[in-house]
């Protein structure tokens with residue numbers, strides 16, 4: 016099975032490591048917004064295309080809705096069309112931000128999306144293009160990623176930001192009223208591989224580590240595991256206004272993949288593994 020991975024960033028670099036026959040496509044190899052550039056996939060003729068490419072600086076997306084829709088939605092449409100032409104399985108990586116955050120428990124795959132910011136709207140449009148065009152597809156929603164490569168599109172990840180700021184002695188005010196499912200990209204990559212290799216029915220899947228927490232609880236866990244005494248304070252999100260609205264609860268249920276025998280470790284164990292991989296402990 017030949018796999019093409021579009022975007023060799025935080026998740027893409029771990030995806031490239033888990034497959035045997037894999038073609039990594041960096042941004043200089045392919046521009047998803049340009050249909051003619053996507054034709055490189057016709058020469059490669061992969062059995063599976065995994066599209067991790069995204070414009071995902073959530074606040075910046077509010078200022079550049081055209082670029083946001085072009086990369087995350089039109090890009091997904093281009094890849095879906097090419098995937099059909101070469102009869103490849105199209106895997107679109109999506110986000111927990113397709114939900115509005117008003118549900119009081121983790122979102123399941125068939126909860127109705129209702130995105131509340133430009134990024135979430137563009138990713139949901141990307142999901143819809145994928146679902147309505149692709150003959151064979153998986154839409155895989157991941158959330159709050161941390162991986163060794165750091166998100167190139169975001170300039171790192173939350174874990175790195177917290178450690179750097181704590182080491183510099185900064186006061187850290189972190190929101191304690193926004194709940195999400197932290198996800199180690201190494202674990203997500205393995206789970207995505209299993210979904211494909213097990214030939215699960217085409218459709219939407221949530222892939223996160225087990226459990227959920229607020230950003231404050233996540234930060235506290237980082238400092239406890241690394242053994243840093245940080246000046247960490249819980250705040251409410253009204254004290255930290257951002258350009259883009261964020262869902263209050265974007266935790267994702269992983270019961271669907273579990274029902275197919277794909278088990279994810281708890282986010283705290285995944286965090287420990289990440290901190291070991293990065294040499295912090």
Ligand SMILES: NC(=O)c1ccc[n+]([C@@H]2O[C@H](COP(=O)([O-])OP(=O)(O)OC[C@H]3O[C@@H](n4cnc5c(N)ncnc54)[C@H](OP(=O)(O)O)[C@@H]3O)[C@@H](O)[C@H]2O)c1
Pocket residue numbers: 021022023024025026027041042043045046047048066067068069070071086090108109110111138157158159160161165166167168169
């Ligand atoms: N990071 C998170 O917390 C998070 C949460 C939920 C969902 N997701 C989704 O997960 C996926 C992977 O995220 P990530 O953290 O791995 O992101 P990332 O590190 O920024 O990786 C994305 C990659 O896509 C490439 N890319 C960007 N625009 C492109 C374009 N127009 N054409 C071709 N390639 C392009 C980037 O290359 P350059 O950097 O060279 O432009 C980068 O290598 C994304 O689809 C994102 O929406 C992420």
